Amino acid sequence: MTTPNRQLHLNLFIYPAGHHEAAWRYPGSAPDRVLDITYYQELSRRAEAAKFDAVFFADGPALPDNIRYASRFRLEPFTWLSGIAVATERIGLIGTASTTYFEPYNLARLFASLDHLSRGRAGWNIVTTGAANAAQNFGLDEHPVHAERYARAHEFVDVVTKLWDSWEDEALVVDPESGVFADTDRIHPIDHAGKLFRVRGPLNIPRSPQGRPVYVQAGSSEDGKALAARYAEAIFTAHQTIDSARSFYADIKRRAKAEGRDPDQVKVLPGLSPFIGSTEAEALRLQREFNELTQPEYGLEQLRRVLGVDLSGHDLDEPFPRELIPDDPELNAGSRFQLIVGIIDRERPTIRQLLHRLAGARGHWVTAGTPEQIADRIEEWFTTGAADGFNVMPPYLTGGFDAFAEHVVPILQRRGLFRTEYTGTTLRDHYGLPRPRSRFAAPVVPAPRREPAASAPA
């Protein structure tokens, strides 16, 4: 599975003050700058200096209820990534956008435009919106159920892909002499008429530098995996253990192959939230310090949302009351539900212990250690079929990222696991993905093979 040249892929997942729920209370974070674009530009430039593949932004079209306790508003990814694009040169720009509450034509335009603006560095993290309160921001009484959201996601991605293909590369002529600005024979209506969408097209923006922005996917439920196997070129996934990650990895690669795809072109990138210290004890102390800054109300709200269980009034030091989790098929279908229940069943934590387990990165892998230890764990996941790289989720920013960039990245580079220089300019280049041709373009006819001359000229 590993080839000598196989390289790690690393994204910096940017959350306002950091991923730990108490990051904004930690003296080393910058909560006063969370609405300041220059803060995000600086972070992205540091990630670029560390040769990261991309920065990554989450999104959701509703306000989380626990905003009282943490920096959980939602920066709007298209505007924010555009502001970062023009302040960077090489790093990829991955934005999350919901297939549940956007119109495909609007979304296709936003990403095509971001891809132009960044000269080929855009990626779309394809999600369905799981937050039930979002429905009421879009005129719906009921949040669409899991399967329905994924059915919409499949058709949505299909429509957006067609729109991105609707201009062939050669459509933009710009010949002042003849007066032809665009060759309309190479601009195609898509005439999509599906179960959920009818979209005529074409897009009103020329084909973008990457042809299609990179398809990223997050959400590892059964439905999510099916979507990923079909479309995703990079997958952001949450695993608490290397075994869970390995089995996910093998499953996804197998499914991609079954879809007729090259499994190497589906990069599996689990989340990783590292507490880094010059000794392991120092790293663990730092993690404890963060846990002490948490507020239980924050995590209890998260459990209410994901597990459907209300624990207010319970003693936080009692064993987690597993039996109170309702049997709700809709909630059960979510990958985050399954992940948290997995922790409960495996570790039998108290409520407080579970809250601390989730405080770091909402269920993603949190690990504390020295730079060597972190690098060892990354290498182990990378070389034993658990990951092609990671979405790095620093507990706090900017310091939590600086420690990773200054101390862990050089070790990975010395071991030959991570690039020391970019070898391309687009996000597709960084991930080693081909640039797709438009489905409307004529197939490439190989140039006629010339017989070698009987005697080579001098």
Place this chain on the structure above:
Amino acid sequence: MTTPNRQLHLNLFIYPAGHHEAAWRYPGSAPDRVLDITYYQELSRRAEAAKFDAVFFADGPALPDNIRYASRFRLEPFTWLSGIAVATERIGLIGTASTTYFEPYNLARLFASLDHLSRGRAGWNIVTTGAANAAQNFGLDEHPVHAERYARAHEFVDVVTKLWDSWEDEALVVDPESGVFADTDRIHPIDHAGKLFRVRGPLNIPRSPQGRPVYVQAGSSEDGKALAARYAEAIFTAHQTIDSARSFYADIKRRAKAEGRDPDQVKVLPGLSPFIGSTEAEALRLQREFNELTQPEYGLEQLRRVLGVDLSGHDLDEPFPRELIPDDPELNAGSRFQLIVGIIDRERPTIRQLLHRLAGARGHWVTAGTPEQIADRIEEWFTTGAADGFNVMPPYLTGGFDAFAEHVVPILQRRGLFRTEYTGTTLRDHYGLPRPRSRFAAPVVPAPRREPAASAPA
């Protein structure tokens, strides 16, 4: 009506290679840079150096059919303006966005975020989508009729306004000590339940620097004027003659007053496309040169779309066949229809003459002259109740704007009609508009008046 300190407001309306349909064929334009964000950043910085109020971008969610003959794709305004925001300091950033094909929650987020990113320089040009082919990009068989689109626009703006108000200024607490990130008592669901939209809110982004981005409106039909009188703080409008502009100006100010608004806080900004020469003959020669580069197919498509009349096969030098314009109430309701029919009735042009009349700026006021002449005309419109300023639409870019900035702006400044320095930092500051309080905020109670002490302490 004029006060000594009354100042012109000038926006630069940026169209890829310029506003003249043949701009991209003119040797002084840069059609090879129309997808390059640095070109737009440079233009915006030049407009900022000239102390313009704002740059302005049009938009529409469909590809115009005449893309073959001119640079008529659609840059996506949110991404593009974000890329410009971080490369400028003071100039306003006005983006057009359709109330017909967006969801209010998504649109409110995009603008609030742009306002944060630019530190208070965002403006929303509120339009309904008139292009009939857009409907088919959004699953509709029929383009919604004019009145229906405006009914939706009214409710849409109401919803977006409530969402922008949903966080009070004081909601963002960020107190690491107490652990309160946001005061949820100051974040309000909007619970909008209207005829067309049901939106619970709140927005998931804190209140933006301007409170609400500036409300701009374009489209001067009866329905358009009603919307403008109710909401607009700046109006972009098309007039061929000073008389038409004066009557529009008086009408809008009267309507705003009837809505209980201060008419001075509704800036009327007609479009102005200037051909500038060091002599009038030179300016007219330049305009002729552009007209000679036009392609009739481009303009004929525009007439088909706006007037509903197909003139292919007609001799372009025959008088415009007025009788062929169909009596279509839907088309007749459009302000662009009325404007073009006005030209036909007033000037009795040949088809070719009409095409040339519209080639410059699609029906906006095109004028050719020396810098002094252009300044005189601007001053006349400004001081006799026809305009509060202009949306400047250079025939070609960047040269057409440079000529205006270098030669016309200094004359306006010398006459005391236009600022020589910015006096504020936000677009509201530039337009002299107050920053609105959130509707959910407690009314400001005047501080109790202190009686002057009988004897003042030393």
